[in-house]
Amino acid sequence: MDTAPSRDAGEPTYRDATEADVPELVALIESAYRGEASRAGWTTEADILGGQRTDPEGVRQVITSPGSRLLTVERDGEPVACCQLEHRGDIAYFGMFAVRPGLQGGGLGRRILAEAERLAREEWGAREMHMTVISVREELIAWYERRGYRRTGRTTPFPYGDERFGLPRRDDLVFELLVKELP
Structure with missing residues (x-):
């Protein structure tokens, strides 16, 4: 009998981040997107962007801005995920x-996305x-499409030259808007 804990063991708990969480959340976000640590997951941007994904100021701004929250997901009191929600009417x-x-x-991301949609x-x-x-993150976009998001074709430029968003390794980066109706 296999007694090893599953990757989805332990029910997650959700709470709004506080300023005291900033250092841990910056480290979590960086580990999920950039550098070698990110390659342990499937959402890495390490091949298209170097440098940082965010910084303490950016995370603090999400936490403290009116109409914004950084939902923190914990297991056994330890942050394992987060997501930003911003109220825009x-x-x-x-x-x-x-x-x-x-x-x-392991299904945790799908559960968090569903909880974020419910809260919104x-x-x-x-x-x-x-x-x-x-837009070049085809695998990630496909994951969102399987959860009901649709591509709009509307894009905004990547902020080339602003190192707060990373160091691009390609010259064709743009952000595409994805939208989902919330029934």
Whole structure:
């Protein structure tokens, strides 16, 4: 009999981040997207972007801005994931989504996304969830499409030259808007 804990062991708990969480959340977000640690998961951006994904100032801004929250997901009191939710009238914006690389692929991300959608709908009355994804991230976009998001074809430029968003390794990066109606 296999007694090893599953990758999805332990029920996650959800809470809003506080400023005291900033250092741990920056480390979590960085580990999910950049550098060698990110390669343990499937959402790495290490091949298209170097440098940082975020910084303490960016995380603190999400936590403290009116109409914004950074939902922190914990297991046994330890942060294992997070996501940004921003209230924009009938629309909620979803971003800064990070799951610890070793926990990716086990269903946790799907559960967090569903909880974020529920919160946006029930607490803010949002009718749609919006997000932007780097358009060359086809596997990630496909994952969101399987969860009901649709590509809009609307893009915004990647902020080349602004190292707060990373160091591009390609010259064709743009953000594409994905949208999902929240029933």
